[in-house]
Amino acid sequence: MALVVLLPLLLGALAFALPSRRERPLLLLAGAVGHSAGVAWLWARPGRGLEGWLALDAPGKVILATVSALFLASAAYAQRYLRLRDDRENRIFVGGLLVLLSALSVVALAQHLGILWVAIEVTTLTTAPLIYFDRDARSLEASWKYLLVCSLGVALALLGTFFLALSSAGPGGPHSLVVGELVAAGPSLSRPWVRAAFVFLLVGYGTKMGLAPLHSWKPDAYGEAPGLLGAILSGGITSAAFLALARVLQVCGAAGEGAFARQALLAMGLLSMALAGIFIVGQRDYKRMLAYSSVEHMGILAVGLGVGGAAGAGAFFHALNNGLVKGVLFLAAGSIHRSYGTKQVDEVRGALRRLPLSGPLFLAGFFAVTGAPPFGPFFSELTILRGVFASGHALAGCLFLAFVAVIFVGMGAIVLGVVQGDPAGCPERPGQEDGWGNAAPALALLAASLALGLYLPPSLRDLFTAASATVGGPR
Amino acid sequence: MATFAQTVFILVVMIDFFVLASSRLKAAIAAVAAQGALLALLPLLLAPQELHVLHVLALSLGALLVKGIGIPFLLRWAMREASVSREVEPVVGYVPSLALGGLGVMLAFAFSATLPIPTPEKHPYLVATSLSTVWTGLLLVVSRQKAVSQVLGFLVLENGVFVFGLLLSDFMPWMVEAGVLLDLFAAVFVMGIVIFHIHRTFSSLDTGKLSALRD
Incomplete structure (x- = not known):
């Protein structure tokens, strides 16, 4: 457990102390490799720490592995990226990323809702200065928006956590915020407070996750942040917030407020998918397009969590798939973006020709993320959809399909415009040639996603089922 | 002690209204500082007998230092640095925002009456005060344009969360202190304002003119 929490923190401190900016990216790689080793160790023999406040259960395993894989790829990508820049x-960028990795591990491990909240707050505080890496007016505006919106969310989540603590303070209540104790005490929790707590926590962690209509920070932050930070934001931090909501749902379900909570999640999920569809069609900036795609996928996660059971x-x-892709x-x-120097779709053509590695990867990533077989997301979306129909939410299932189709068409038009055609006449930045240094990490992630699509080991399938079982829902 | 606590709660809600109505940032900052100082009294007034005196004193002193003195000082510094003194054009006017604030307070009192309090020995106005203050803070953040006023709104919201946390102080003492972490945000915000200002100053200056210092 020390390897996933303390090692990145230590390396982060080292990054702040190290005077040379050339060696610093190596710390990032060391932290990522150490973290992956720690995750492998924890998967094999999950322990407990801090009086049971930190422990690795099935949902935590999934999220921790997602974060670790994504961070490893991003750290490898950072080697070339930071050399080019x-x-x-x-100093702040490398140090902040390592502290962020530590905080994300704590989120995945936390069994105490107070610790979970503190860790989520740390992720917000550390990422805000990272978005400002480019030091220009646009990135400053983006990080200001991110900080303001997310801090409101985090403050409301704290109030929700307080509500939940109060609900456990009745006579015979557990007087605790440990998820396991709260679930065990389920019916003795004060139900009005649990319901109020869920509303505040959904708004709070939903903001961090970027569910519509709380997603307003997302396009700006993803659009302005460096690509590798965008990867960690959209695959790591949002997944951590998703896990936080799953933990809260677990408590609500035990207290008998599960039906209300699930309905709310389902509605917000569908709203996110719908809004993503509206904003993706006609989007002129390919990084902002990815942000709306993230809103869509958070919506899919919320729908799956809301329906529960097989869909969960x-x-x-x-x-996991969303993180990789x-x-x-x-x-x-x-x-x-490095090669063309612009994010405007109108000025970018022929990426397949100019970037013989990253161009095809972008195209393949588009097919994967929109749910084309044989990549992993196709199978996970299919599982969710099957669960949605099997549990009798026929209307929700049809809407789900319609939104996915609209987004496929909308994204397709943009991505094909970017990758096809002749790059002559497009803006070009010198010295930004494509190379394995920046393509290999993305290729590895794509290969992992493809492998998960082609063959899902039974042990992983059981893990997902176990994770869903902790949250509950129809069989 | 109960009547004294009652007065504090009423004052806290009145400050909410004052901040909603004031256009001069200096007065608003002073009001929020006063609210922070008032909150510092609450742990002393509401502490149950069995809690450590030292802990209560630390909480109270910490709140006074951070909410009453530290953050307001930083804000005044940022205000001077960015040379803003008034909220010129709020998104929602002062009268409508006061009306919305009043509505929120009414709803907060009505809502808190319907919720059962598992620890009834605490003051009956606590939950209502907390929720009204949270609502006021949200209203301020959403309805104001200037960054300094938005930070003020966030501080008010945070004060509301702090009041609620006092309900938990008997059985989860350190959870209340976790709320103080929210103040970190406020500090970072202030940094943001200053950086923003510096940035604006530089970008309005044509970098082409920065070639005077050349051999």
């Missing part, structure tokens, strides 16, 4: 001081298992599978897309988009 040698003009910029990277699909949602945990989808969290978002990594592919953001890293490839980052390389395209």
